[in-house]
Amino acid sequence: MASAVLGAALTIPVATAQQASAAPSLCTASEGDIYAAAPAQVDGAPGDLLACREVKLPGVSGVFLKAWKVRYVSTNVKGAKTVATGFVAVPQTAWTKGGSRPVVAFHPGTAGLGPQCAFSKQMTGAYVDHYEAPNIAEFLKAGFAVAATDGQGYIDGRVHTYMVGREAGQAVLDIARTSRQIPGGSLRPDGKVGIAGYSEGGQAALWAAQLAASYAPELDVAGAAAGGVPGDLKVTAAGLNGGLFAGFAADALIGHNAAYPDMPFDELLNDVGRKAVADAKKLCLYGTLGRFLGARVENFTKDKLTLDQIWQLRGPDGTWGELADRSRLGVDIGTPASNARYKIGFPVFQYRGLLEEIIPTETEDATRAAYCAAGITTTWKATYVGEHLTTDWLAAGDVTRFLADRFEGKPATGNC
Structure with missing residues (x-):
């Protein structure tokens, strides 16, 4: 989900x-x-x-x-x-x-x-x-x-x-x-x-x-x-961001960072984002939904990055958008x-x-x-x-x- x-x-x-x-x-x-x-x-x-x-x-x-x-x-x-x-x-x-x-x-x-x-x-x-x-x-x-x-x-x-x-x-x-x-x-x-x-x-x-x-x-x-x-995944992410089920988007971002640790991630986060990531790594399904209710990805990054801007970020594996499309x-x-x-x-x-x-x-x-x-x-x-x-x-x-x-x-x- x-x-x-x-x-x-x-x-x-x-x-x-x-x-x-x-x-x-x-x-x-x-x-x-x-x-x-x-x-x-x-x-x-x-x-x-x-x-x-x-x-x-x-x-x-x-x-x-x-x-x-x-x-x-x-x-x-x-x-x-x-x-x-x-x-x-x-x-x-x-x-x-x-x-x-x-x-x-x-x-x-x-x-x-x-x-x-x-x-x-x-x-x-x-x-x-x-x-x-x-x-x-x-x-x-x-x-x-x-x-x-x-x-x-x-x-x-x-x-x-x-x-x-x-x-x-x-x-x-x-x-x-x-x-x-x-x-x-x-x-x-x-x-x-x-x-x-x-x-x-x-x-x-x-x-x-x-x-x-x-x-x-x-x-x-x-x-x-x-x-x-x-x-x-792009369509799904856009539908979840800022909604009742934004916790799934948060878990997906963190999960993909786990798979692609060399791609830009940690350096993008503000203090709120770092705390959110630490919390998500301790929670199961319903705890995650409650913790991220209505959350928007823009609020977790230093530069208020939107999903469209995140897709354009490049790292050793390509851009996040290219990985999503694949x-x-x-x-x-x-x-x-x-x-x-x-x-x-x-x-x-x-x-x-x-x-x-x-x-x-x-x-x-x-x-x-x-x-x-x-x-x-x-x-x-x-x-x-x-x-x-x-x-x-x-x-x-x-x-x-x-x-x-x-x-x-x-x-x-x-x-x-």
Whole structure:
């Protein structure tokens, strides 16, 4: 759920078997081990399991399951290996629908930048400020395993790279790989993969869909579902600035600074801005919204910079505006037979609510239109009678059915 001011477009090489490191033989890591700072050099290939511990998911009711927190290898926006965290949950009822049990690679909506806000911490009961336990339960009740990433940056000494779409998409695909490596686990490499997420998670889901063929070609991705998608970060930022949900814009600015530390940022801030950044790094979702209610980016900089002026600022990675434009979803996408940079060979479900009040509907609609224009089989639904948050829950059944049909090999016709 978010705005963002930037993104990235570097091509990440697919990992080779020679890079792989040995997975742990037991899930005996401590809580501190999971979230420990990353070493100077991260060994292993993207998706390699680094550590795990068995956990409970107290917010997920009505399903018998086993779950593990995981620490795994991913890649950042510059192409360097890094560490990400999340959890894997597997129903303990038998999978009876043919083939190996499928897994839903999931990215949550906005949690906040504070270290206590990590989705894997909230879902295991350490802190509760999140809202997607019902969605996780829906997948598990359908018999799917769930591999849910926190996204990158919820480890000691780091900040979540909020709304950096490429990093989020890579974290989603990598945790699908990780899910097959749990010691004593039952998930198999030939199981199909579905991709899902809403709001921040919706952006991550579509980035994962766009990157799947090049970044994780060994995954058998059957379909992707993404709702409330902030497809154009400039449009979203302009809509959030000064409004009720300006906290999402603040988190996005800070998250992108975490991904691009050499770009101009700290030197632009006034005393109010420095205090705001420090506060945001400690808060979860509702605390962030309260802290930044009605805030405007102009009030946090020494020179009262507007968003349009920020886009023009140049650093080692280009201008902030260039980075934002590179992160727009639906650009240079196509079918496997096309010459597009991002080839998508599976159906996609996109959706939003009738009463959407956070993400500008123009960018949600434009993302869907771009997918249709590219010839990608796209199912679109914009008739949920809900605002941003409630639409996440209202659509959960449709998302689960869409992925179930893809896992069973049923054709999708789309409604472009």
